Amino acid sequence: MSRSSRKKELREQRDTILEKSSAGLVSFRRFLFAPNLLTFVISVVVGNAFGSAIKDLVTLAADFLLFLWRWIFTANHPLYFNATENAWNTFVTSFLTMLFIALAVYYTIQLINNRLIGSDNEKWGYDGAHQDMLMLQRLQKENNELVKKNNQLQREVLKALSSEDDGQSDK
Template identity: 55%
Template sequence: MRFRARQSEEFQEQKERFLKKSSEGMISFRRFLFAPNLLTFVISVVVGNAFGSSVKELVSTLFHFFSAIWRWLVQPSHPINFTSTWNALSDFLTSALTLLAIALAVFYFIEFINNWLIGSEQEKWGYDEPHQDALDMQALQKQNNALVKKNIALQEEMIQLLKNGKEGK
């Protein structure tokens, strides 16, 4: 009987340690997954890729348009034909709409993260919230500006004292 009670206590302690470690691990993983720098990188890659595709399709559309105009101007018997231009324009519009859809999906995903998955207001992240490092940099810049103003005032005071000292001699 005594052996079972001891096993039960050890089992209970092990279970509590395991739960504590796993919850700490999940908190760390959540902080890593939703870190502003990681999210910024992921958003940049996803939206940047879609934007690159849209630019590529725009260039293709312009190339097909100028190619059709060139063939019409250079070859006198060639009628103007914008079929390839319309196809390229269709591809560009599809790519632009895809870019818009991806941007909207990313925006609402970030909203979902902020409103449902992140508990505290300090951990929330988004496109319009300043990062802590930027806030720290602004605070340091304000302190630096104040010190520069004090330095200028002291230098002007020193110059005035030197002038007064020379005039007194």
Template identity: 50%
Template sequence: MLRPKKIISQQADHLISSTNSTLNAFKQFLFAPNLLTFVISVVVGNSFGSAIKDLIATLSGLVNFLFEWIWGENHPLQFNLILNPLASFFNSFITLIFIAAIVFYTIRFINNSLIKSKEAKWGYDESHEDALHIQALQRKNNTLQAENLALQKQILSELQAQKQATSSSTKGSA
């Protein structure tokens, strides 16, 4: 029969290992690139949509202002038709900039502080990295081909020089 101290130790080990696996699974979920894309799309996209909506309201207010001023009686100047939507657009635009900056610096902090491998970092684009690697290989290949061509020209010129030397020495001895 197990002693109570050993049972408690086994239960504690089991609890710690199950907690660690759960925390690792949560960490993988939280730092998943697809989740990042979703979060950025929702948060920044919502702010962007709001800014566009307020820009359209501002333009609509400008059209209303011009319409009232040109065709209204006594040409009333109702600046609130322009100023209220413009203030709302400015507020939405500043909010969009702040949200984008906060998301950017938060991701940068997480990438630099919490995630160690390059592939696990948020925003890692494997296809872009592959394209950069292929471009580097292509540049190296182009350099090697240019060196090869130069060597081939050098060998051909040396062979031609030897051929001329051989033909002139055979003409001189004959």
């Protein structure tokens, strides 16, 4: 069995299971993957990691200023690199944690959108108003093309009628 046929079979099985599931399970799935809930969870998780990275950046800046202060205003100008080493370690760890959390959230959302949610309008990040406007623009473009064709046909009919009138007036 080829890989694409296995994927197709798995998707069909997934769709069959989802169709046969109870209404309560479907409503729970919609609640669990609701765009508003996912947005809230993402903001809390990524926001917390971002806040931690900013806090550690401020600590790093304060320790660096303390390092400069000691170096400039202390006798013999000693260099205390240990004063900033811990702050650098904490900041880099916090920043990498934030990046990994963001990557994990991104790929989790991709998994949810591509594998667990069947319809486009239930996917996270789906903008119904934007999709409606795209459809309206497409319909407006089709309408404009039909109006152009209609105008062309009207010109042809008028030209045919005027040439017919010219032919009858000559008689």
